[in-house]
Amino acid sequence: xxxxxxxxxxxxFVAVLVQVAFFDVYxxxxxxxxxxxxxxxxxxxxxxxxxxxxxxxxxGFLVDTVNLGALGxxxxxxxxxxxxxxxxxxxxxxDRFHAPYVSVAVITALYGVGTLxxxxxxxxxAPAGTYLSGLPATVLLNLILIWPVYALTRRIFPPVDxxxxxxxxxxxx
Amino acid sequence: MVGxxxxxxxxxxxxxxxxxxxxxxxxxxSVLRPFEIAANRVAHPFRDAASWTHGxxxxxxxxxxxxxxxxxxxxxxxxxxGAREENFQLHKLLNYxxxxxxxxxxxxxxxxxxxxxxxxxxxxxxxxxxxxxxxxDDVVVTNEGLVGTVSKVxxxxxxxxxxxxxxSNVRAVDVKNxxxxxxxxxxxxxxxxxxxxxxxxxxPVNADDTIITAGSPTAGLxxxxxxxxxxxxxxxxxxxxxDVFKDIQVQPFVDFSSLQSVLVLVPKATVERAxxxxxxx
Numbered sequence: 001x002x003x004x005x006x007x008x009x010x011x012x013f014v015a016v017l018v019q020v021a022f023f024d025v026y027x028x029x030x031x032x033x034x035x036x037x038x039x040x041x042x043x044x045x046x047x048x049x050x051x052x053x054x055x056x057x058x059x060g061f062l063v064d065t066v067n068l069g070a071l072g073x074x075x076x077x078x079x080x081x082x083x084x085x086x087x088x089x090x091x092x093x094x095d096r097f098h099a100p101y102v103s104v105a106v107i108t109a110l111y112g113v114g115t116l117x118x119x120x121x122x123x124x125x126a127p128a129g130t131y132l133s134g135l136p137a138t139v140l141l142n143l144i145l146i147w148p149v150y151a152l153t154r155r156i157f158p159p160v161d162x163x164x165x166x167x168x169x170x171x172x173x
Numbered sequence: 174m175v176g177x178x179x180x181x182x183x184x185x186x187x188x189x190x191x192x193x194x195x196x197x198x199x200x201x202x203s204v205l206r207p208f209e210i211a212a213n214r215v216a217h218p219f220r221d222a223a224s225w226t227h228g229x230x231x232x233x234x235x236x237x238x239x240x241x242x243x244x245x246x247x248x249x250x251x252x253x254x255g256a257r258e259e260n261f262q263l264h265k266l267l268n269y270x271x272x273x274x275x276x277x278x279x280x281x282x283x284x285x286x287x288x289x290x291x292x293x294x295x296x297x298x299x300x301x302x303x304x305x306x307x308x309x310d311d312v313v314v315t316n317e318g319l320v321g322t323v324s325k326v327x328x329x330x331x332x333x334x335x336x337x338x339x340x341s342n343v344r345a346v347d348v349k350n351x352x353x354x355x356x357x358x359x360x361x362x363x364x365x366x367x368x369x370x371x372x373x374x375x376x377p378v379n380a381d382d383t384i385i386t387a388g389s390p391t392a393g394l395x396x397x398x399x400x401x402x403x404x405x406x407x408x409x410x411x412x413x414x415x416d417v418f419k420d421i422q423v424q425p426f427v428d429f430s431s432l433q434s435v436l437v438l439v440p441k442a443t444v445e446r447a448x449x450x451x452x453x454x
Contacts, residue, residue, distance in 0.1 A: 017208055017212035021216035024291065025431065053174045065202055066202070067288050069294065071184040072182065072186075075181040075184065076178060076185060079178055131292045
């Protein structure tokens with residue numbers, strides 16, 4: 001577990017630097033590939049919800065620090081993204097080939113809307129038109145990115161043993 | 174999970190309501206800074222390769238256009254040199270008093286740009302801060318024109334809010350038409366700007382006119398921006414019967430998506446800095 005945590009920490013740290021130095025610069029078709037989010041989704045799918053939430057919080061803290069933004073902003077969004085992707089990985093997405101692609105498409109869209117909503121609630125500028133017009137391109141770029149990133153992450157984090165998996169999901173309502 | 178969400182909300186609340194977390198953020202940022210610079214250096218050749226490839230497609234037409242522009246600018250430059258000298262002499266004769274001008278009254282601090290803006294966050298982080306003499310609201314430029322103002326200062330890093338940010342306002346004027354003074358404001362689209370508050374009664378503003386900072390209107394209301402910094406050119410001018418003001422779209426000279434380094438203008442004179450709320454754009 002600790003070894004996995006160290007590996008995730010190093011990978012996410014490098015991803016944040018690559019994101020800032022390279023991916024943030026290019027905005028083809030108005031979209032922007034988000035390596036940190038894609039890597040987080042890959043890790044959460046393979047390691048589960050709690051690991052995903054912790055990784056999300058850590059990655060968000062790094063992003064906010066590097067951008068000198070409000071601490072906690074990206075952490076909040078990535079914690080939720082990591083948790084829900086991990087939950088999906090533990091339950092319905094098990095062994096499904098399409099799971100990373102579905103996760104990236106859905107989480108990228110939700111993350112974008114979440115960022116807008118949080119900005120709006122905090123009274124910050126939230127130009128929905130500008131942002132949402134680039135969202136399809138962002139989803140497309142992230143879908144392209146998930147293939148190599150997930151393959152690499154799968155090598156670094158071998159899938160959880162069958163015995164460790166969640167066997168039952170109880171509906172509360 | 175709930176604990177992490179609560180912790181995130183706590184951090185967010187403290188970050189927004191006070192400056193208590195600024196030292197933590199500043200320290201963390203200074204720890205990360207060498208890694209950021211290293212990453213930027215590694216990414217630099219790849220960025221260059223990408224822009225070189227992109228440039229190949231437009232090189233021929235750009236070359237032809239730039240040659241024509243160069244010839245025109247040389248002619249214009251010769252005229253302006255004479256006018257500048259005449260202006261200097263007239264100022265001297267009249268003992269003309271004016272506000273701070275750039276570059277005469279400002280020192281310059283060069284800094285590397287560490288991050289890029291995105292549609293929701295029109296700001297960048299630069300690699301210079303309080304230790305280099307930078308203060309809140311200092312003006313940031315490149316050799317192409319105005320970039321923005323310093324909105325957050327740490328020991329070795331600062332955050333610069335770009336003029337394309339919706340919260341940014343700059344008092345600006347058309348070089349060819351000094352009556353066309355207005356407020357440069359954010360428009361739809363991350364790189365588009367609007368010169369607002371220019372009345373319909375002022376002489377016509379034309380496409381391709383150059384827009385510069387207008388400086389301070391009066392001594393009592395000093396502007397953050399010294400007069401004469403290039404901002405952009407007029408891309409379109411419109412006028413409707415119902416609107417009181419002209420609709421002037423401005424295209425900035427600076428390409429904000431590929432900023433690599435900037436200059437922060439630090440006032441030379443040891444004037445007492447007014448509080449940010451007392452000053453306006």
